[in-house]
Amino acid sequence: MTATETATQTIDITDPATGDPVGRFTPATPSQADSAVATARAALVDWRRTPAAERGAALRSAAAALRAGTPELAEIHQRETGRPRDEAVEAIGAGVSTLEQYAELGPVHRGHSLHGAWSATDLMIPEPRGVVVALTPWNDPVAVACGLLGAALVTGNTVVHKPSERCPHTGRRLGELLAESFPDGVLTTLTGAGETGAHLAGHHDVDVVAHVGGVATGRKIAEATARTGAKTLLENGGNDPLLVDGDVDPRWAAEQAALGAFANAGQVCVSVERIYVHQRIATPFLDALAAAAERWSHRLPPLVDRAHRDAVHEHVRQAVDAGAEPLAGGLVPDGPGAWYPATVLSGCTHEMPVLTEETFGPVAPVAVVRDFDEGLVAAASGRYGLAATVLTSDLAHAHEAYRALPVGTVKVNDVFGGAPGGAAQPRGASGTGFGYGPELLDELTTTKVVHLTAPGSA
Template identity: 75%
Template sequence: MRRSAVLTANHDISISDPATGAHIGSRASATQADIEDAMTLARRTFPMWRHTAAADRGAALRTAAAALRAGTAELAEIHEHETGRPRAEAAESIAAGVSTLEQYAELGPVHRGKSLHGAWSATDLMVPEPRGVVVALTPWNDPVAVACGLLGAALVTGNTVVHKPSERCPHTGERLGALLRDAFPDGVLQTLLGGGATGERLAGHHDADVVAHVGGAATGRRVAMATARTGAKALLENGGNDPLLVDDDVDPGWAAEQAALGSFANAGQICVSVERIYVCARRAGEFLDALTDAARRFALPPLVDTDHRDKVHEHVRQAIGAGAEALTGATIPDGPGAHYPATVLAGCTPRMTVMAEETFGPVAPVMVVPDFATGLTEAARGRYGLAATVLTADLAHVHEAYRTLPAGTVKVNAVFGGAPGGAAQPRGVSGTGFGYGPELLDEMTATKVVHLTAPGGLG
């Protein structure tokens, strides 16, 4: 196997350690010439890769998974210094990426079409085919596991891939590309570094057949607009504003621990973090006391950078200015780095930015509601629809919640978790399409109907 390139040009992406503020290094943004070269190579390589046997593509993916497993320690260290995620958690995320590659290595060769019941003398088939060149735009908060899902599904189904990791973790993305590239022929998997402008050029490129994006809603909208112009398929997970609804029949201390985990894990920088909380009035006081105590005990990593911390703090500041009460946190600490405390806000209202938009930080904004029905109505409001959580002991409330909430994932009595292989479609501005699971193979392929019959006039 030959190597695929990690392409760079001018050193113009500068990264600092979010824990200490120390300069880590700089990486180059791809030039327009780099983009054209990469897309041309991906297009030229596609016929060869699509004709490669599915079992051989799966074997290449297993080789890539083994290389990623062997490079875990080094990559986890880079991940920690670049994004602030603790090294042990970074290693767990990389292990998840390895597992994802291995799963797609097995699923790809058995991805199948269908036979149809037509005329006795004919054969009718529905055949999945690779779409072509996939542009993958991946985020900084879970840069390895998310990338492995998109790359694995695209590659094993016969597509070629141009991957742009987030500009907030170029070293991590660059090293990931270097670990994976030896498993594939030249041009099958390429990594380009750059910021938003690079992503927009890739998303709008005439040679892109699929643009798969995981990240913010604003960027997702730009990707959708670009693909609407070119005709490429857009596969989008745009983030969310995930609600947590606490019924009055659950233990408030347990509910507070769930809320703290959902709001503060990885400093709230998880796609399905709890972003807004609704608690029924009867147990609200106990819940808020317990949540405040849990927040004060929660050990947090830093936010990814000071720019993001400033955005998080602005949401908090606006909420306090509009009448919310900070029960703990809500201040930028002294010292270097991008640290921010676990913050609990009481007295929140629907129009506050911290309730209406994705904050993506360690903030738990709480709104007290008179009853479960009111809370469910409030939780169902908004433009986003990624995930939602309900804590309740009432089976009727469970059914009402999962049928009512307009979210791709509804979790009951646990803010995180789920069986492997599940896949969901986000709602609203949170995106479109299956972004993981076996169904991601369907997203990376297009179905062709084939009708076979004998020619007439044969004697």
């Protein structure tokens, strides 16, 4: 998809697979953003007083509406982002499940009582924080949005949602499907560009800004909320390592690496971004990974747009110029769209951005290490702290890895493993705060302490 702002401030959206037009939209103005926040503030008065069970029921209704609208929304999702139809349906299903989960968890989200004097009770009561701004990404626009919106709404907050300008029609239709289940003003969706998000993030009457997206944008949001006092939740990408120990089957390890690096063309927040492989199995691992890349290239979706493809290829070009060897892919294909092949680079070093920055494309850069300890030190390096994966048969190595890696999530022997309802807390440049799971309910509420006693008893 290509987003091009014209003189009339409209943004054109094109299909990343074909380059054909999908539609255009006009970003919300600052005054429209102000109006949305004011409407959310007014709706908060009654919504926060709505019984938790009723809020849960409304969320359950929204989940049912999303399920019914899946075929239409999946088509829009595919045309805007290039996500294959079956994967788009699966992602929307994940969003439905997330809404249903929060519909159950919200009403049982509880506070605590404290023991004091016989005639007194001390209570710690969770309350909604207020108006939440949710700024959501293009790579998984439905599932991610459902997590933030569901947790915020079920705990009594009102929400202004701005989806990515790379998938405005997906975000708008999602908002329409969900909003029907809530009173007016409780959930508002604004389509806009980066300026719209910046205006909302710095708004003086917003209580929480939740952002999933790039690090640079996240840093700007943190600066803005430092001035307003709004709470900030950030999941801002990563440079997730995969450490391959010398005692595992290299062919199995290569399949894990390919899945982690190439799924959704590498456009997953927790994609494998860099690989460290033990020298003992490096040759068969690289051979198997190159073969896997050739197979994956026949079924990859396109990248989201040509601008993003240019950025991905620039990382590859810089690495090759600096001495990395392309074992598969690495060339921009001819023809329309934003296609890019599954790419494997060997001989990568930490002087190359492909190994130190987030590429966010179907690229598997590999460095060979002498032993597990050297690989662990390398995997633990860098400014990001989202997730990491370790493939090993050594239990002691597994324990050492999850203790030593400074990231929010460590996966052992499964690149995309995780239980339903799990949570994660990114670190460093990757963000701050829980972005999903039951813990997100805590992030989106604030605690009030109440000391309750009878007159004259103190």
